[in-house]
Amino acid sequence: xxxxxxxxxxxxxxxxxxxxxxxxxxxxxxxxxxxxxxxxxxxxxxxxxxxxxxxxxxxxxxxxxxxxxxxxxxxxxxxxxxxxxxxxxxxxxxxxxxxxxxxxxxxxxxxxxxxxxxxxxxxxxxxxxxxxxxxxxxxxxxxxxxxxxxxxxxxxxxxxxxxxxxxxxxxxxxxxx
Amino acid sequence: xxxxxxxxxxxxxxxxxxxxxxxxxxxxxxxxxxxxxxxxxxxxxxxxxxxxxxxxxxxxxxxxxxxxxxxxxxxxxxxxxxxxxxxxxxxxxxxxxxxxxxxxxxxxxxxxxxxxxxxxxxxxxxxxxxxxxxxxxxxxxxxxxxxxx
Numbered sequence: 001x002x003x004x005x006x007x008x009x010x011x012x013x014x015x016x017x018x019x020x021x022x023x024x025x026x027x028x029x030x031x032x033x034x035x036x037x038x039x040x041x042x043x044x045x046x047x048x049x050x051x052x053x054x055x056x057x058x059x060x061x062x063x064x065x066x067x068x069x070x071x072x073x074x075x076x077x078x079x080x081x082x083x084x085x086x087x088x089x090x091x092x093x094x095x096x097x098x099x100x101x102x103x104x105x106x107x108x109x110x111x112x113x114x115x116x117x118x119x120x121x122x123x124x125x126x127x128x129x130x131x132x133x134x135x136x137x138x139x140x141x142x143x144x145x146x147x148x149x150x151x152x153x154x155x156x157x158x159x160x161x162x163x164x165x166x167x168x169x170x171x172x173x174x175x176x177x
Numbered sequence: 178x179x180x181x182x183x184x185x186x187x188x189x190x191x192x193x194x195x196x197x198x199x200x201x202x203x204x205x206x207x208x209x210x211x212x213x214x215x216x217x218x219x220x221x222x223x224x225x226x227x228x229x230x231x232x233x234x235x236x237x238x239x240x241x242x243x244x245x246x247x248x249x250x251x252x253x254x255x256x257x258x259x260x261x262x263x264x265x266x267x268x269x270x271x272x273x274x275x276x277x278x279x280x281x282x283x284x285x286x287x288x289x290x291x292x293x294x295x296x297x298x299x300x301x302x303x304x305x306x307x308x309x310x311x312x313x314x315x316x317x318x319x320x321x322x323x324x325x326x
Contacts, residue, residue: 048210052202056218061303064225068310131274133281134207134288142212143288147271150291151256153214154298158253161302165246168309 003044011037024070032063045109049138120145181230188230195223203296207285213292217299224300225307233311242308245301252298259290 014034021027035058042051107114124141132140142150203216228236260271268275273287 049212049215052210052215053218056215056222060222061218061225064222064229065306065310068307072310072313131280132284132288134285136207136209138210139206139212139288139292140284143291144271144273144284147260147291150295151260151271154253154256154295157302158249158298161249161298161305164306164309165249168313169242169246169305 004041007037007041007044011041025067028063028066028070031066032059035059035062049136184230188226192223192227195219195226199223199296199300203292204289206292207288213295214299216292217296218303220296220300221303221307224304228307228311233308237308240304242305245305245308248297248301249305250298252294252296252301254294255297256291256294259287259294263287 011034014030014037018027018030018034021030035054038058039051039055042048042054107116111117124145125137128134128137128140132144134140199216199220202211202219203213206212206216224236224240227239259273259276263272263275264270266275271287271291273284274280276283276286
């Protein structure tokens, strides 16, 4: 409980800090910290696979790619807060309040009678060791029961990679200047 | 960044362990947290670290760009071929149970192969993303060098 509160406080602090900071380089680094805090949060929620992904992608690769992008565009550019966007503040506060209100209808964490835990999850948990025979049920769901979805994800990553390569990459040799 | 002694040394010590850890995550995903996606990202991060510290030209010599571009497709193809193999052997698309006479061994093999496919695609996409950015910064540096002269 205390861990949750501390983590959430840190998350809130970093989120506010990211929105206030004017140096892009700093924002990228703080975003990495935010991501790492999220990963810790997932560990607390016993979702180690998700935490692993968040730590590797959010903290590792994203930060590197954002820094690469910054070195392309110039990290010395600073954001300037000129206007006071009162309307935007009201809108986001309203949306946040609505979302908070919405969570009151959601089932409690790890509630066994929650709809998400009643549909196919019991079947996977009970049959996984019989049908797939590997200890990590997350892997058996991802790779075997939900193989189509994972194939779709890989194709999405592939497509994204092809897109960036065709926009930015140069497959031909550099012309002699 | 070739001239930073500390970075050079630390990277040289760390990169083999990063690659080794990626392989561990890749092939231990059946038993612990992890799998192809995380392994691919860690593997890619190891190469990107090498590219950042030792420069893009040396990194390209380790993994030529056309090879990286091919590997992005190889992973997806491997995944799909495992699915098609299941169809050819009398099951459904992506049904691994028919891959081997023993259904559980077939599942193990199928999961191992498709995780490998995921890992290959993710790692090579990450590396090619980085190189796509890096070659522009490299060229711009050269241009500014030329302008300085």
